[in-house]
């Protein structure tokens with residue numbers, strides 16, 4: 001076991017950190033206040049190789065691994081959680097579903113565009129009536145013979161879709177055999193501009209105001225069979241593989257926000273003077289900083305363990321859920337403590353910590369709530385293969 005990052009990984013970490021200091025941190029508060037998706041930074045992010053980091057070079061990716069992706073997502077999310085979520089979901093939901101379940105032709109057709117940033121990706125599972133219970137999906141895909149062969153007609157709606165109104169390429173899960181619930185789901189790629197596909201309302205959120213979250217309407221959208229991803233009725237099996245990796249990304253995302261909160265609190269505690277000394281001299285503040293540092297270290301190590309296991313080709317259902325569950329809760333506690341350490345200024349919009357606290361809450365909800373992670377972990381530990 002070696003905890004030292006490779007030279008390449010240190011360079012990646014440093015270059016993302018420098019990019020964020022220059023191109024993201026100075027603007028993040030404004031983008032959030034304006035509730036504006038910063039499309040102008042997508043090209044520079046793509047040029048850094050951060051779209052498709054873990055996708056092989058032959059499909060336009062950087063050919064690196066999940067640990068590299070976790071390092072980059074942590075750095076980006078420390079700078080701006082909204083942008084960190086864009087990179088995590090673009091890479092690990094949309095691109096990964098196409099990479100893991102797509103045919104060679106589908107990989108060739110879509111991954112280059114997604115890796116170059118010419119197209120942003122979105123991944124559409126959640127619906128108004130089906131969140132944790134994916135098998136309750138009502139979006140239907142009906143097979144028919146068209147003039148050019150087999151085609152599918154998709155109809156229904158999706159909710160809370162990240163990049164919902166700015167994406168060019170959508171992966172959509174739809175029910176092909178409703179009686180089979182989640183075992184009857186199939187995935188399709190739908191491109192922007194396809195007749196019948198349109199973004200619905202933009203969701204006004206508690207946090208992540210610079211992240212684009214929209215409902216999606218599918219009104220008799222016709223796609224050829226060539227745009228079906230994976231086998232019919234196997235969409236949820238592939239989704240489980242996608243989420244095993246996606247949850248590592250959410251863990252890294254949470255650690256990045258928690259780290260931003262910790263760093264802000266540490267620096268504030270050394271400057272703020274009460275009772276004639278910096279508040280960092282008080283034991284109560286030191287205990288909070290020690291807890292934050294300890295829990296964020298533990299969270300990062302859990303994220304890295306799952307990432308390294310993925311890079312070694314191992315199944316990480318349990319490890320990904322453990323990392324996501326622990327990191328999201330540790331980061332939420334760190335953000336809450338950062339507001340507390342800032343006192344009244346933490347509650348004011350002049351300091352970024354209130355934004356971190358609002359943003360980080362999503363980690364306990366998206367890609368499976370904390371309650372769902374516990375169901376997954378319990379199911380895995382009850383199989384008894386590992387402690």
Ligand SMILES: Cc1cc2nc3c(=O)[nH]c(=O)nc-3n(C[C@H](O)[C@H](O)[C@H](O)COP(=O)(O)OP(=O)(O)OC[C@H]3O[C@@H](n4cnc5c(N)ncnc54)[C@H](O)[C@@H]3O)c2cc1C
Pocket residue numbers: 089123124125126130131132133159160161162163205208213362365366367368369370371372375
């Ligand atoms: C900002 C944002 C971005 C998102 N981006 C995307 C995206 O890009 N693509 C996408 O498909 N979805 C996306 N989502 C949706 C997200 O994944 C869902 O919100 C999440 O899976 C929870 O589903 P739900 O909101 O329907 O809650 P519900 O499933 O209705 O859950 C409500 C509560 O009940 C609990 N609960 C449900 N079932 C159980 C159970 N069996 N046992 C115990 N407790 C249970 C939950 O834990 C939760 O506390 C996003 C959501 C947000 C807020």
